[in-house]
Amino acid sequence: MKTGLHFLIAAKRCEIAELQELTQTSALVRVTARLVHGLQRERGLSNLFLASPNGHWQPELDEQVAACVAMQQELLDGFGSMDIEPRLGQGARLFSRVAYVMQGLDALPALRQQVRTRAWTPQRATQAYIRLINGLLAVVFEAADSAGDPDISRRLVALFNFMQGKELAGQERASGAAAFGSGRADAATQQHLLHLIDSQERCLQVFADFASDDLMRAWQQAQQADTLAGLERLRRVICTAAPGQVLDTGQTQKWFDACTARMDGMKGVEDRLADELQGLCAQRQELARGELAVLERMLVASATAARAAQRSLSFFEDNAVTTLPPSAPAPPTWATPLDRSILDLVQEQARRLQTVSDELDTVRASLNERKLIERAKGLLMAHRHLGEEAAHKTMRQMAMNQNKRLVEVAEAVLAMADVLPSARP
Amino acid sequence: MKTGLHFLIAAKRCEIAELQELTQTSALVRVTARLVHGLQRERGLSNLFLASPNGHWQPELDEQVAACVAMQQELLDGFGSMDIEPRLGQGARLFSRVAYVMQGLDALPALRQQVRTRAWTPQRATQAYIRLINGLLAVVFEAADSAGDPDISRRLVALFNFMQGKELAGQERASGAAAFGSGRADAATQQHLLHLIDSQERCLQVFADFASDDLMRAWQQAQQADTLAGLERLRRVICTAAPGQVLDTGQTQKWFDACTARMDGMKGVEDRLADELQGLCAQRQELARGELAVLERMLVASATAARAAQRSLSFFEDNAVTTLPPSAPAPPTWATPLDRSILDLVQEQARRLQTVSDELDTVRASLNERKLIERAKGLLMAHRHLGEEAAHKTMRQMAMNQNKRLVEVAEAVLAMADVLPSARP
Numbered sequence: 088m089k090t091g092l093h094f095l096i097a098a099k100r101c102e103i104a105e106l107q108e109l110t111q112t113s114a115l116v117r118v119t120a121r122l123v124h125g126l127q128r129e130r131g132l133s134n135l136f137l138a139s140p141n142g143h144w145q146p147e148l149d150e151q152v153a154a155c156v157a158m159q160q161e162l163l164d165g166f167g168s169m170d171i172e173p174r175l176g177q178g179a180r181l182f183s184r185v186a187y188v189m190q191g192l193d194a195l196p197a198l199r200q201q202v203r204t205r206a207w208t209p210q211r212a213t214q215a216y217i218r219l220i221n222g223l224l225a226v227v228f229e230a231a232d233s234a235g236d237p238d239i240s241r242r243l244v245a246l247f248n249f250m251q252g253k254e255l256a257g258q259e260r261a262s263g264a265a266a267f268g269s270g271r272a273d274a275a276t277q278q279h280l281l282h283l284i285d286s287q288e289r290c291l292q293v294f295a296d297f298a299s300d301d302l303m304r305a306w307q308q309a310q311q312a313d314t315l316a317g318l319e320r321l322r323r324v325i326c327t328a329a330p331g332q333v334l335d336t337g338q339t340q341k342w343f344d345a346c347t348a349r350m351d352g353m354k355g356v357e358d359r360l361a362d363e364l365q366g367l368c369a370q371r372q373e374l375a376r377g378e379l380a381v382l383e384r385m386l387v388a389s390a391t392a393a394r395a396a397q398r399s400l401s402f403f404e405d406n407a408v409t410t411l412p413p414s415a416p417a418p419p420t421w422a423t424p425l426d427r428s429i430l431d432l433v434q435e436q437a438r439r440l441q442t443v444s445d446e447l448d449t450v451r452a453s454l455n456e457r458k459l460i461e462r463a464k465g466l467l468m469a470h471r472h473l474g475e476e477a478a479h480k481t482m483r484q485m486a487m488n489q490n491k492r493l494v495e496v497a498e499a500v501l502a503m504a505d506v507l508p509s510a511r512p
Numbered sequence: 513m514k515t516g517l518h519f520l521i522a523a524k525r526c527e528i529a530e531l532q533e534l535t536q537t538s539a540l541v542r543v544t545a546r547l548v549h550g551l552q553r554e555r556g557l558s559n560l561f562l563a564s565p566n567g568h569w570q571p572e573l574d575e576q577v578a579a580c581v582a583m584q585q586e587l588l589d590g591f592g593s594m595d596i597e598p599r600l601g602q603g604a605r606l607f608s609r610v611a612y613v614m615q616g617l618d619a620l621p622a623l624r625q626q627v628r629t630r631a632w633t634p635q636r637a638t639q640a641y642i643r644l645i646n647g648l649l650a651v652v653f654e655a656a657d658s659a660g661d662p663d664i665s666r667r668l669v670a671l672f673n674f675m676q677g678k679e680l681a682g683q684e685r686a687s688g689a690a691a692f693g694s695g696r697a698d699a700a701t702q703q704h705l706l707h708l709i710d711s712q713e714r715c716l717q718v719f720a721d722f723a724s725d726d727l728m729r730a731w732q733q734a735q736q737a738d739t740l741a742g743l744e745r746l747r748r749v750i751c752t753a754a755p756g757q758v759l760d761t762g763q764t765q766k767w768f769d770a771c772t773a774r775m776d777g778m779k780g781v782e783d784r785l786a787d788e789l790q791g792l793c794a795q796r797q798e799l800a801r802g803e804l805a806v807l808e809r810m811l812v813a814s815a816t817a818a819r820a821a822q823r824s825l826s827f828f829e830d831n832a833v834t835t836l837p838p839s840a841p842a843p844p845t846w847a848t849p850l851d852r853s854i855l856d857l858v859q860e861q862a863r864r865l866q867t868v869s870d871e872l873d874t875v876r877a878s879l880n881e882r883k884l885i886e887r888a889k890g891l892l893m894a895h896r897h898l899g900e901e902a903a904h905k906t907m908r909q910m911a912m913n914q915n916k917r918l919v920e921v922a923e924a925v926l927a928m929a930d931v932l933p934s935a936r937p
Contacts, residue, residue, distance in 0.1 A: 089592050091618070094611035097596035101603035108600055167514050171522035175533055176600030178526035179660070183865055186519035186858050193516070194827035201825070215828040235604070400626070402619035403640040433611050440608055445887055462870055 092386050092429050095436060099379045105176075105235050106375060110368040111169075112181075112230045116243075117361045118158075118165045120250060123223050124354050125155040127257035130216035131343060133202045134261045137209040138268025139339070152199060159192055177233035184229050188222040195219065209265040213258070214476065220254055232454055236371055237446035242364045244450055245297035249360060252290030253353045259283040260346035263325055267339040271332070272325045280326055282483055289492070293453050298360070305359050309352035318345040385429070401430055456494045463497035517811050517854050520861060524804045530601075530660050531800060535793040536594075537606075537655045541668075542786045543583075543590045545675060548648050549779050550580040552682035555641035556768060558627045559686045562634040563693025564764070577624060584617055602658035609654050613647040620644065634690040638683070639901065645679055657879055661796055662871035667789045669875055670722035674785060677715030678778045684708040685771035688750055692764040696757075697750045705751055707908055714917070718878050723785070730784050734777035743770040810854070826855055881919045888922035 129151045136144040166185055198215050201207040207215075227250060231243035262280055266272040272280075295303060321342045328334060460482070467478040486496045554576045561569040591610055623640050626632040632640075652675060656668035687705055691697040697705075720728060746767050753759060885907070892903040911921045 088588075089594075089596070091611040091614035094591070094596065094607045094614065097598075098604040098607035098611065100596075100598040101600075101607060104598035105600055105604070163513075166519070169514075171514070171519065171525075173522075173525040173529035174600050175526075175530055175603065178600065179523040179530070180865055180869075182519045182523035182526060183858075183861050186516040186523065187862050189516035189519065190855050190858050191827050194825060197825045198828060215825075218828055400619060400622045400640075402616050403623060403643055430615050433608075433615050436608050437612050440605055441886075441890070444605075444883070448883070458869070458873070461866075465866070 090429075091433055092382065095429070095432060096379065096382045096386065098436065099375060099382055102235075103372060103375045103379065106239075106368055106372045108176075109230075109234055109236070109239055110365065110372065112233075113243075113361065113364045113368055115162075115165050115169070116227050116230055116246070116364075117358075118162050119223050119226055120246075120354075120357055120361065122155070122158040122162050123220055123250065123254070124350070124357075125151070125158045126216060126220055126223075127254065127260075127350065128347070129155050130213060130220075130257065131260045131264055131347070133212050133216070134209045134264045135268055135339065135343060137202060137205060137207070137212060138265045139336075148202075159195070163189075163192070177229060181226070181229045181233065184222070184226045188219075188226060191219040191222045209261075209268075213261045213265070216261075217254075217258060220257075224250055224254060228454070228457070232451070235443070235447065237443055237450055239364065239367055239371065240447055240450045241297045242299075242360065242367060244453055245294050245302070246357070246360045246364065248290045248293040248297070248453070249353070249357055252287045252294065253350060253357065255283050255287040255290065256346065256350055256353065259287070260343065260350065263321070263342050263346065264339060266325050267334055267336060267342050270334050270336045272328045272334060274330065277326045277328070278487070280322070282487065284322065286493070297450065297453070299363065302356065302360055302363065306356045309356050311348075311352070314345060314348045314352075317341070318349060321345060382432070385432075456497075459501065460493055460497040463500035466500055515854075516858055517807065520854070520857060521804065521807045521811065523861065524800060524807055527660075528797060528800045528804065531664075531793055531797045533601075534655075534659055534661070534664055535790065535797065537658075538668075538786065538789045538793055540590050540594070541652050541655055541671065541789075542783075543587050544648050544651055545671075545779075545782055545786065547580065547583040547587050548645055548675065548679065549775070549782075550576070550583045551641060551645055551648075552679065552685075552775065553772070554580050555638060555645075555682065556685045556689055556772070558637050558641070559634045559689045560693055560764065560768060562627060562630060562632070562637060563690045564761075573627075584620070588614075588617070602654060606651070606654045606658065609647070609651045613644075613651060616644040616647045634686075634693075638686045638690070641686075642679075642683060645682075649675055649679060653879070653882070657876070660868070660872065662868055662875055664789065664792055664796065665872055665875045666722045667724075667785065667792060669878055670719045670727070671782070671785045671789065673715045673718040673722070673878070674778070674782055677712045677719065678775060678782065680708050680712040680715065681771065681775055681778065684712070685768065685775065688746070688767050688771065689764060691750050692746075692759055692761060692767050695759050695761045697753045697759060699755065702751045702753070703912070705747070707912065709747065711918075721878070722875065724788065727781065727785055727788065731781045734781050736773075736777070739770060739773045739777075742766070743774060746770060807857075810857075884926065885918055885922040888925035891925055 129148070132144055132148040132151050136148050166189065169185070171182060198212070198219075201215075202212050224247070227243075227247050231240065231247045234240040234243050259280060262276060262283065266276050266280075294306075298306070321338060324338070325334065464475065464478045464482060467473055467481060468475060471478070471481075473481065482493060482496050482500065485491075485499075486493045489496070554573070557569055557573040557576050561573050591614065594610070596607065623637070623644075626640075627637050649672070652668075652672050656665065656672045659665040659668050684705060687701060687708065691701050691705075719731075723731070746763060749763070750759065889900065889903045889907060892898055892906060893900060896903070896906075898906065907918060907921050907925065910916075911918045914921065
């Protein structure tokens, strides 16, 4: 015969299982972040290679490809050791993301072949790398979306947005490298760069909203003033070049180095974020295990006494919490509550879960912006028969023309959904 | 060495595990709904018993208590056979709700004792039953909030709102029975009844938004015109009684019967909803198992051939989906896709998950209203040091005074959260 206490213990064990899972996912996120960083550099070097005369940048590119092959193997090993037994929760989504990205990794040698033989333009190669990296970032996104602990979720959201910001910085490096390398920057390139800079800043703002004070300090230290000033100067050179004006290809190296210094600094912050995340997961697990031990002692100690006590009317008293209990200050960590009634514990747990749920809603709101944008893009693709890049470009253009945030444009697009003819059967 | 196909299979197995879990939860929801119906009747009879001269309604109440004891045992057996092994997903929340409601069920004999000895007023007994029933409904709410299949989620949201509407109808029956039984209805009772009628209609509107056409027809048939007309007449008698006016206690039985006929009709619809839900879970499971079998055959058949084929550049082609793929028409059910590439399957799966996620967001928006209301209530409790009932009453009053929906008042209260002094440490 199970009692309320049995279910309280079962709930605590679920919490622990989820924290274990988050610990493993965090480790995987770390390896993913490393490969993303490597591929970003490989993309930048590929752009330099493709935009420059034959032979230039090839040794650097070859070296980076070799490094990426090793990192890729590390990630594949990580995927290989994932527990893929059927599970509840976000398992189906996470595994689908992994399946997707594994296809991309399989196709990577073919992509490198296109670059090596100069069969593709810098733009086309860049798009291919972006797609692969987006697939890797989507794995991190699923992890952020699945965490049930608000503090852990906050860290994951900060990390995801930081990685996203860094990826936009990487796209900026690639576009700028192609521009300097080829000696020209047309209006479209200039506009694209401005958009990348703007989007980066928005991602970093979300990071700032959710990161710990420690991390914010680390990020401020990583942004060295002189590197930043050099980068800003080069940004100005590209973005203000008049039509037909020739860029100094000698600046290519400087551009690449300034962008790379910035991204390497970001990688350091990213690593610290990942450390913090793993530390937090471990700490939460320890706490939950302590609470579980208390509950299990109660089960042994007070099986009969507690049952008599709980048959009281206190359940119906007005200070008791009800079904969807309100937010309330988090209770202090359990001391030695063997003398407390199970009802107290049940109510405390209910209150705590509610607080957690409220906080999670707040944290996840920032993930929803991304979902809105993707959904609006999907709508445009379906109704205007656009490809994905074209749909994204359309929305970006709308945002720039109307001086709005991308998410505001997305909301406007989705609001029109009802008046558009349906593409669904 | 795991491939993308392994993860696709793992994702499909997760889907099946979730559907199995939903099937079991749906069965539990059914038993819960039965006990809720029994307790609603017990509450109504308790009110008649407490409001009437000694001895009246006692046989009916005793009979109903005996019936409820049997139903309670059935639910406890259901809880007893739940798999409480640690799991990911909403396990911690669901188990906590069960722990909470088991405390309430333990306290039920003490509540009945208070009624039987006439120690409590009808109002106090009603509040106690409401709290217990809310605890049971919260179990259904968790189930609705955890379903990952939009069609199943839609049914669960319809069911939860229908149960909530029926519970409000039950509260109306109890309040009206106490009024007719005591021969008087004061202004507060009248206002409370009007509010219950209004809230019922809102819940039934959400039900109408999410229920299937079949269920809507069943619900229209269940509402017999003559019963409804009789109920509306009695509602008018209570709600328009002048201050001090004596109500005809002889109408008590008519009121109770009219309300009971309505609620029994609702119970029939509720049962059909539960049937539909269980049928849908079974159907979805069968479909997913078929898809799994196809994937498993692919794994055996094309291990080597597929790997060669997928090392192509098609991953990077523009018609391929990307990380957070857009909504698109659901693909037709898989025929014999042994000839199709794994990449197609991966992309189809990614597309499907995205469609599912979009639809889920829509369905769950209706659950969020309830969360907002509870959160606002919690804020009022913390900042004005109110009890739960008082906080709810305050918001209800604000809604009535401002002629707004409760959720709009909740949003206004939450918007003020930042300017209120913080109660948190």
